[in-house]
Amino acid sequence: MTEIDTDLLEFKLPKHHKPGSDRLSRLLALQPEFIDLVTAALVDSTAGTYNAAPTNFLDKECDAIYVTRLTNSPPIILEFQARVDMNFIHRAFSYCMEVYKKYNVLPIVLVINTVEADRFLLVNKFKSTETWPYMLEMECSVVAKRFYLLTRNSIKDLVDSDEPLTPLVAAAHFFISRSPSIIGNSRWDDENIRLMYRLCMKFAGQDGVQEVSRLDTLKRVCIDTHDQFEKIVKWARLDPAKAAWYALAGMEYTAKTARQIDDLLSSGAITPMGDPDTEDLVSDTLARKSQKETEKAAILDFVEKLKTKHRGRMNWAACFGAAADESSMAEVIARYSNPDSFKRAYYRLK
Incomplete structure (x- = not known):
């Protein structure tokens, strides 16, 4: 067993990045090292073969979709789900159908169940796989090439053993354990568990700065639009034409800001959103001129x-x-x- 780094021992995820939370799950799922870990385990791909793709074409976005340019290679849908029940299964099937429409290849689905699952569903619909005894699989070949599920119980024997954790078991245990620091994880000595926390160290601090930047930008948008509404109310009776002019400028400003956000969502980027262009708003100098x-x-x-x-x-x-x-x-x-x-x-x- 290799000695653990001091900085990793001292590292602790902030409350809004607790393992199992939607934000941390999605951020970690975008990391190239994590993508390589998952895809290599599922389809034996080499590093860099798969990349994260935008998910906003779905009616309700899933946590991650990995795609490759290799012909006939299946897209991979990754979901972190607190409760697995029939409602979730139906939603997952809808993801599969939409992904098939877009990529013309049936996807592989991997679900990491972080809290609980419907027992009737587990007993009657999921069976252990021959290749991976810690993985459950459901037959649904009409909508997915494979549909895998990892739960607390399915990985328990391997987690409780002295054997090294496989990459997928390590990933599942990281999210299921919900420990903000590696020292609180029962398998803190495992190399793949260490990798999970190292990846978190890379983006957690940066994301905190970016989140502040986004909030500052959002605050500015709120202030600007509030001021614009104030001008509209002021001139609504005195000069309706001027009030309408302010309203048009405000509509253009908010539409432009919405387009910026859409661009970020489409790219899957986690970089800060730039400040909106307030030049689209009518100036006070303009207000004084009819x-x-x-x-x-x-x-x-x-x-x-x-x-x-x-x-x-x-x-x-x-x-x-x-x-x-x-x-x-x-x-x-x-x-x-x-x-x-x-x-x-x-x-x-x-």
């Missing part, structure tokens, strides 16, 4: 004249710059902070 019909006509006239001079696709950055240089457009252009907002105004007025 948009007269003559100014609307000025925008349309200026853009149409520019279009006749320059054939082809409109360069809105150049158009915005030309309007800024035009003395007759000085008051109008002051209303817009960038070419995109000027472009949107033109198409609204057109």
